[in-house]
Amino acid sequence: MNREEALNCVKEQLTEHRYTHTLGVMDTAISLAERFGADVKKAEMAAIFHDYAKFRPKEEMKGIIQQEQMNPLLLDYSPELWHAPVGAYLVKKEAGIDDQDILTAIEFHTSGRPNMTLLEKVIYVADYIEPGRHFPGVEEVRELAEHDLDLALIQALKNTISFLMKKNQPIFPDTLATYNSLVHKNN
Ligand code: DGI
Numbered sequence: 001m002n003r004e005e006a007l008n009c010v011k012e013q014l015t016e017h018r019y020t021h022t023l024g025v026m027d028t029a030i031s032l033a034e035r036f037g038a039d040v041k042k043a044e045m046a047a048i049f050h051d052y053a054k055f056r057p058k059e060e061m062k063g064i065i066q067q068e069q070m071n072p073l074l075l076d077y078s079p080e081l082w083h084a085p086v087g088a089y090l091v092k093k094e095a096g097i098d099d100q101d102i103l104t105a106i107e108f109h110t111s112g113r114p115n116m117t118l119l120e121k122v123i124y125v126a127d128y129i130e131p132g133r134h135f136p137g138v139e140e141v142r143e144l145a146e147h148d149l150d151l152a153l154i155q156a157l158k159n160t161i162s163f164l165m166k167k168n169q170p171i172f173p174d175t176l177a178t179y180n181s182l183v184h185k186n187n
């Protein structure tokens with residue numbers, strides 16, 4: 001599938017705003033892949049499809065998590081987390097994407113996971129810093145991503161965890177495990 005076909009495919013799934021976000025993630029992911037030596041074509045495809053399931057009904061996502069025996073803990077945490085693993089599943093099933101590197105980049109783009117692949121890191125950070133993002137702390141992550149992908153990823157995770165804690169929201173264990181795996185490695 002080429003870029004145009006992939007974009008046409010996701011466009012039907014997304015709102016105008018989310019499609020614009022997707023284009024921002026695509027451009028950013030391509031730059032990061034070039035900078036840090038990831039596969040540029042895979043980065044482009046993973047970025048295009050990363051939010052594919054964002055607007056699926058919660059009940060549909062819940063059903064898929066149960067039927068496909070995904071991590072059952074997902075159901076005890078925010079439904080905001082569900083579109084990532086469900087997206088990976090649906091992109092394979094409905095769009096025919098079967099490259100495992102692309103699929104795990106989609107699967108873990110919200111929570112991260114310990115020992116993330118280079119492509120997973122590229123997509124996580126691109127999703128966080130694309131030009132349409134304007135939240136506090138994003139500029140610092142953009143600057144870190146100029147030189148060091150791991151430091152950018154750690155800072156994005158710290159910001160996300162702090163943001164959730166300020167809102168009294170629970171933190172998904174994989175998100176914490178991702179943070180822990182990276183601070184251990186970088187100490
Ligand atoms: O889909 P996007 O908005 O582009 O970005 P995303 O896939 O990173 O999703 C962000 C949402 O997910 C945001 O509302 C916060 C939520 N989230 C991310 N990590 C966690 C989380 N929610 C909980 N409860 N726990 C987490 O660890």
Ligand code: FE
Pocket residue numbers: 050051083084109110
């Ligand atoms: Fe997302």
Ligand code: FE
Pocket residue numbers: 021025050051127
């Ligand atoms: Fe996104």
